[in-house]
Amino acid sequence: MSLFIAVRVDPERCRAGQPCTACIGVCPVAIFEGRDGLAGVIGENEDECILCDLCLARCPTDAIAIHKLYADEIRTGACVQGSPR
Amino acid sequence: MRLLEYEAKQILRDRGFEIPRGIVVRRAGELDQALPSVSFPAMVKAQVPIGGRGKAGAVIRVEDARAARDAAERLLCGHVRGYPVEALLLEEAVSIRGEFFLAVTYDTVEKQAILLASGAGGVDVESPGQASPDRMVRRVLDVRRGLHEFEARQVAAKVGLAGRDLLGFAGVVRQAADAFLGLDCTLLEINPLARTDEGRFVVADAHLEVDEDALYRQPHLETGYRIPRREASGRAPTEFERRAAEVDAIDHRGVAGRVIEFDGNLGLLIGGGGASLTAFDAIRRHGGRPANYCEIGGNPSVRKVAELTKLILSRPGVERIAVIMNVVSNTRVDLIARGVIQGSLEAGRDPGRTIAAFRVPGSWEEEGFTLLRKYGVEFCDRGVSIDEASRRAVARQA
Ligand code: SF4
Ligand code: SF4
Numbered sequence: 001m002s003l004f005i006a007v008r009v010d011p012e013r014c015r016a017g018q019p020c021t022a023c024i025g026v027c028p029v030a031i032f033e034g035r036d037g038l039a040g041v042i043g044e045n046e047d048e049c050i051l052c053d054l055c056l057a058r059c060p061t062d063a064i065a066i067h068k069l070y071a072d073e074i075r076t077g078a079c080v081q082g083s084p085r
Numbered sequence: 086m087r088l089l090e091y092e093a094k095q096i097l098r099d100r101g102f103e104i105p106r107g108i109v110v111r112r113a114g115e116l117d118q119a120l121p122s123v124s125f126p127a128m129v130k131a132q133v134p135i136g137g138r139g140k141a142g143a144v145i146r147v148e149d150a151r152a153a154r155d156a157a158e159r160l161l162c163g164h165v166r167g168y169p170v171e172a173l174l175l176e177e178a179v180s181i182r183g184e185f186f187l188a189v190t191y192d193t194v195e196k197q198a199i200l201l202a203s204g205a206g207g208v209d210v211e212s213p214g215q216a217s218p219d220r221m222v223r224r225v226l227d228v229r230r231g232l233h234e235f236e237a238r239q240v241a242a243k244v245g246l247a248g249r250d251l252l253g254f255a256g257v258v259r260q261a262a263d264a265f266l267g268l269d270c271t272l273l274e275i276n277p278l279a280r281t282d283e284g285r286f287v288v289a290d291a292h293l294e295v296d297e298d299a300l301y302r303q304p305h306l307e308t309g310y311r312i313p314r315r316e317a318s319g320r321a322p323t324e325f326e327r328r329a330a331e332v333d334a335i336d337h338r339g340v341a342g343r344v345i346e347f348d349g350n351l352g353l354l355i356g357g358g359g360a361s362l363t364a365f366d367a368i369r370r371h372g373g374r375p376a377n378y379c380e381i382g383g384n385p386s387v388r389k390v391a392e393l394t395k396l397i398l399s400r401p402g403v404e405r406i407a408v409i410m411n412v413v414s415n416t417r418v419d420l421i422a423r424g425v426i427q428g429s430l431e432a433g434r435d436p437g438r439t440i441a442a443f444r445v446p447g448s449w450e451e452e453g454f455t456l457l458r459k460y461g462v463e464f465c466d467r468g469v470s471i472d473e474a475s476r477r478a479v480a481r482q483a
Contacts, residue, residue: 003430004387004423004456029386047387047423051452070459 002046006067007031007055013063014038023055023064031055039063056080086295089132091174092312093293100264102257103287107176113158119175120150126178129156133168134315136292141165146178179287184277185244187258189226189265198226200262204244206277232262249284257286269299325400329379332392339385339416341393341424349374351441351482352397352406354390354425356382360411360471367475368407373482376403384416390424391431398432398439405441407478412446412467418453421445426460437461441481444474 009023015038023039024032029048032039032055053075055064062077088096091109098104108119109132131143138144143165145156153175160170184206192199202222222243226232237255246254257278265273272294279289295303306312315321322330323346333342343357351373355361357380368375377397381390397406408425410416422443429436443457446467457464463481465474 003427047427050417050420070456 002043002069004047004069005049005051006069007041007046007049008065008067009039009041010063010065011038013061015063016061018060020060022058022060026054026058028052028054051075053080086297086300086315087134088293088295088312089134089172090130090291091132091172092310093291094174094288095310096268096293096306097264097288097291100267101260102264103285105176105179105287105289107174110157110161110173110175111171113161116154116157120153123150123153123175124177125149125153127153128174128176128178129153129160130174130176131160131165131170132172132174133165133170135166135168138165143170179279179289180282181277181279181289182282183280184289185254185280185286186221186274186276187261187278188272188274188276189261189270190272190274195225198228198265200224200226200232200240200258202240202244202258204246206279226262226265228266231266232259234259237262250280253280253284253286254278268293269296269302270294271296325377325396328396329393332389332396333385335389335392336386339381339383339389341379341381341385341389343380344393344397345378347375347377349376350402350404351478352376352394352400352403353379354381354394354397354406354408354421355379356410356413356416358411361409364407364409364471364475367472368479371476371479373475373479376400381410381421382413382416384420385424387420387423387427390421391428394425394428395432398429398434405439405478405482407442407475408440408445409442409471409474409478410445410447411471414447416445417448418445418450419456420449422453422456422462426456426462435461437463442474442478444469444471 021034024034029045029050031042031045031049033042049066056066056075056077057080059077066075094104108122110116110119126146126148129145129147131138133143143160147153147156157173160173163170186203186206188201190199203220205220222240224240237258238251240258241251241255244254261273261275270293272292274292275288277289279287281287295306300314307314313321325346326344329342329344333340351368353375355364365375365378394406397403408421425440426436429439437460440462443462443464450466454464
């Protein structure tokens with residue numbers, strides 16, 4: 001269980017039928033991996049998240065949420081609107 | 086990592102340098118077997134990782150086996166400038182007709198490799214006022230392409246040599262440049278490089294330092310030459326220091342390791358470099374006793390900082406740690422905060438009690454402060470000096 005950061009991928013939204021590996025490719029600290037055709041989160045790496053927002057900016061379906069457990073703040077695609085996808 | 090003379094010479098011999106014949110002795114009991122193979126006159130040389138051995142009486146010329154035994158027995162049970170003598174090199178004396186100085190190192194101001202050569206080698210060549218600097222030949226060494234033969238000859242000519250001597254010396258200069266680059270050295274020094282009566286150039290003494298960050302590229306030093314890893318100080322790393330090095334090797338991100346063990350009770354997570362020396366001194370001045378020195382920087386992973394924190398807290402008597410750095414631009418405050426909090430928790434400690442001071446101002450400090458507040462850790466920003474943060478850490482120890 002992570003202490004500081006919880007990264008969640010909404011399986012209902014992820015890929016939405018389209019092939020996509022954007023978050024897996026872009027995350028600099030390897031938090032995502034392909035799992036059963038969707039993006040999965042590697043739990044032991046979650047606390048390494050550097051809050052760069054790249055995954056949020058690149059996810060075409062706004063399926064990712066990053067929860068800062070120490071600040072009660074949840075970052076989603078809406079936080080980075082206007083960033084290049 | 087500084088190699089001992091005999092280790093350096095073994096390596097240089099394998100690379101084609103001419104080295105006097107010698108034998109290594111580690112205990113007085115080995116002398117009976119070793120002495121018959123030594124040709125006299127010979128040199129008895131204490132193997133310690135520090136210069137100035139000659140002046141300290143740790144290099145003795147002996148004319149026969151009896152004198153060699155006396156000198157060896159005396160040296161083997163002593164210390165040289167604070168270092169215990171763990172080995173001796175018994176080596177045939179070279180008939181010296183001329184002494185030269187040859188070194189390759191990095192000029193840290195110009196940030197490039199340089200080659201230094203002089204026709205005046207010997208014990209005082211580096212002492213200020215002893216060697217005239219205008220007689221020292223200095224040339225930049227291109228680390229990508231090395232040294233061409235003609236460039237080595239130019240160096241030899243500038244040293245004042247001609248004819249066969251020029252060719253012989255140039256050959257050694259070229260070999261030295263190749264060895265320096267091939268072995269990832271930070272220093273290769275041959276002093277003296279002796280010219281014998283027969284006109285050969287012989288490595289009478291050698292000093293090699295290998296870049297510790299490049300040791301993974303030189304596995305033959307440990308596997309082939311059986312040279313154990315040592316701290317920059319020349320001593321073997323302690324178990325604690327070895328484990329810190331393993332923490333640093335967990336991943337390639339940043340540095341969180343390079344620990345030096347001390348006997349105090351206040352663990353330190355500091356950045357290395359000048360500010361850390363300031364913090365270290367300040368802690369001592371305020372009556373604290375550091376348990377370690379360390380280096381953190383370049384955005385190490387949270388995992389590495391956590392593991393280092395746990396390791397430091399695992400030492401007997403270490404109840405608290407002080408996390409003190411100068412203003413950091415290349416290391417994120419929040420990630421360091423995550424690491425020390427996680428490490429404290431995984432060590433079964435309360436971060437608020439365990440972290441005696443957190444003074445790391447810089448990138449993402451607000452995020453870091455939010456996190457520290459959440460876990461009840463006292464922190465300060467750049468408005469509090471390193472000295473004051475150190476004082477507070479010591480005061481919380483009391
Ligand atoms: S915010 Fe950055 S570090 Fe965190 S999960 Fe997304 S891409 Fe990875
Ligand atoms: S970027 Fe979004 S849609 Fe693409 S794999 Fe990752 S979570 Fe799924």
